[in-house]
Amino acid sequence: MPVIRIEMFEGRTIEQKRACAAAVTQAFVDTCGASPQSVHIVFQDVAKSDWAVAGRLISDPKPE
């Protein structure tokens, strides 16, 4: 209420997630008017071999 789901490449540190959770919560509260206590954030790390753009896995080398 709200629930904010952040899918991103794996590799961010817990310090980055900690700072991100604080900053994104504040950004939401400032602009949409909820109480901080109501804001849930869920991080979902995704391997580069599980994400594709333009039909190519991010973990694969770019074609020259």
Add this chain to the structure above:
Amino acid sequence: MPVIRIEMFEGRTIEQKRACAAAVTQAFVDTCGASPQSVHIVFQDVAKSDWAVAGRLISDPKPE
């Protein structure tokens, strides 16, 4: 048809998930009128370091 997705803190045992799947499916069937065979449930375990409330990771100590 339906798909029920359950995001929760990691740590539940497979026995708990087994019982939960049976009970939630029954609850849905009883109240919404689908056949049990059509009900899919997907569990998604989330680490406490990947979930934040009020801008604070659940894995971090509460401020005094």
Add this chain to the structure above:
Amino acid sequence: MPVIRIEMFEGRTIEQKRACAAAVTQAFVDTCGASPQSVHIVFQDVAKSDWAVAGRLISDPKPE
């Protein structure tokens, strides 16, 4: 904490959703040991023209 997301065909009444929310929450609490207050349920109605099985939209007639 947890968040339970229920995707289903549109057409259920609010009475069905009300009963479902109560029953699914109870089922989760009984089997996984959370407090009722922590359980969030989000319903997502899906039109039959937005759901396909075996490559066929549910809204389309079955081939004979």
Add this chain to the structure above:
Amino acid sequence: MPVIRIEMFEGRTIEQKRACAAAVTQAFVDTCGASPQSVHIVFQDVAKSDWAVAGRLISDPKPE
């Protein structure tokens, strides 16, 4: 890359979403180090009759 999904109660104006998208993107970029161009945000409005806490639809009156 990342994809940020924000589920919230319906009713926010487009001005609030516009400000929220800008602020949340900046918060992510500042703390997690992606380029702004890579940040996707998707808003999902949820009716209060489609969200339940403690087994009760948010649209229903609280018990006294």
Add this chain to the structure above:
Amino acid sequence: MPVIRIEMFEGRTIEQKRACAAAVTQAFVDTCGASPQSVHIVFQDVAKSDWAVAGRLISDPKPE
């Protein structure tokens, strides 16, 4: 088993969704080896005012 969720801008016709469901199901079956009957696809139309890239709603004019 699998469930494939396609979030895209609103505006595709039902003919496009019908063709897409058939083609994506076939693509999955050919490459990942499931039976067609097991493949579920769910379309989720998103308004351009609910999608932002680089902190700007897609429905807003690009800055010059």
Add this chain to the structure above:
Amino acid sequence: MPVIRIEMFEGRTIEQKRACAAAVTQAFVDTCGASPQSVHIVFQDVAKSDWAVAGRLISDPKPE
């Protein structure tokens, strides 16, 4: 733009995911008219002990 999320049982190889990403992207582009560069695909492997049908975990033996 679009984002296609594929939840499936774990066990597919990276070669299968690579082929699947290419084929599903092409299928979407052919039928819905987006540029390949705009198509994101995210794979989510699910353990058979985290997926239930008819209230039974897929990892459990079928009742006789």
